[in-house]
Amino acid sequence: MNNPVDITLGREYEGDVGIVAYSDYFCAEPLKFELGGELESFNVRYETYGRLNDDKSNAILVCHALTGDHHAAGVYSLDDRKSGWWNNIIGPNKPLDTNKYFVICSNCIGGCRGTTGPSSINPKTGERYNLSFPAVTLRDMVAVQERLITHLGIKKLAMAIGGSMGGMQCLQWAIDFPDRIGKVCALATTSRQNAQAIAFNEVGRSAIMQDPVWNNGDYKLERVPSVGLGIARMMAHITYLSDKGLEGKFGREQREGQKTPDGKEIFKPSFAIENYLHYQGQSFVNRFDANTYLYFTRALDLFDLRQYGGSLESAFRDMKAKVLVVGFTSDWLFPPAQNREIVKALLRIKKTASYAEIKSDLGHDSFLIHSPKLYKLIEYFLDV
């Protein structure tokens, strides 16, 4: 447990959860996957921040997006220069206030950051699962989170919150476990992947699967399909930003060109945006498994809440959680209309739901970025 009260913090860490460590929950109870397939046992890697109160009613589950992980806040050591991916939201006196709430974030099943996934060793064979790992859906991710919550002794979550794929998990939570969740805060998300989002995922998967190193998923960890995965990330990263955001950050900034450029020179990345994308691709390869990328993007493609009864209304029928959905104006991956649609369906069947839209030039990733408006909204929603 990472309790900020127990850590003596330097001034620069004031308001942060400080030094954190992950935990592992090994579940020996078999897990049946939605589309078939089974794991006899699995591991869930997670982090927690703040203290679980006596009646265990102050737990908030943070659900990560496609390439996120369980390390949502804090640092692993004082030398650690990079804090968790949602450090701006989680901490003492932050919107997810660790003085009041017990915040949990776990790596999704099928992941590559400590929770069992395709790159884990199959205890039966002693080999990595690779493509023998069962197909994962959002429902499977949530089922595993529910196991973790139960393991932690929590009957009912105060709230589940997440953006993008994390938002989908939150909605799935409210559908699958209506009695075990009080509130849902879903950001920059959708009730199903539309054709455009599936299209982008397919380009990413094609880049990976056509990398000869990928070898039908049977690559060695020493030599991963880094070309394919890197390109997949470069492409996907563009969909997380926006024209205006990119223009503002990079514009046409360019290194000095060669005096007599020929084909050998002129195609080398020289624009700032090119170098940025290559850097993004490269650093991603070092922290993410190509097979997990395939499994998770497929889970996203298959996500469609309308599959539960043919309409959103029927999917939401038994839901009890209070819902807040937040869209961002410049998000073109899951545009505001797709966020609105969720709330419209909930209101049509007289549920407790709200929709708010935040003006932002930063595209889909807006939910990850400093936004006092978003903070206030979450704070208000959480405290009522």
Next chain:
Amino acid sequence: MSEEKTAKTLSKRKVELESISDWVGRGESVLDLGCGRGILLSELMRLKDIYAVGVDSDFDKISRCMKRGVNAYHGDIMDALRTFDDNSFDWIICSRTLPELENAREVVMESLRVARRVAVGFVNHAYWRNRFAEFFTGDRIVNEVFPSRWESSRPMNPISLNSFKEFCKDNDIIINRSRFLRGDWERPCRFWPDMFAGYAVFEISKEKQK
């Protein structure tokens, strides 16, 4: 704004809310178009245990609704209305919203489809002080209800009590009840309301309501 003026504005708002909330029955469903900070709806939730949804286009107001625990939909009024089936609400409240709309007729007609009853409240521009101000200055009045002049206020179509009645007649809209308040927005106005009512609320519907 001076303290006195703020108090006056608040009390005016309160009266406006009271006159509408009187009509709403216990446990009914209410959609508020232009819900602002959700004050009316949260009061109705507390007093009458209603199912409430507010619509507003201003983020900060939506944010305030969150604080009050009022369901809020951030967006366009027509977009919100089109979402709902016929008669899916008992009430739609449209308090001081119509003058700011470009498509007021469309909004009223769509409201009458979505709710059994629609409460329309507005400042009567034919109120004598408003007429006088316009007569002498040629401009819309500036007071605690309309604190800013044209250069820093939202565009507004003035509505008069009589023109609203005419609008209802022209569009086969039934006026079930109405309530007129004098310039102080407190005392009821019985005499020549088009001239002496500062604020008016109408309950309108497509079918005759009991």
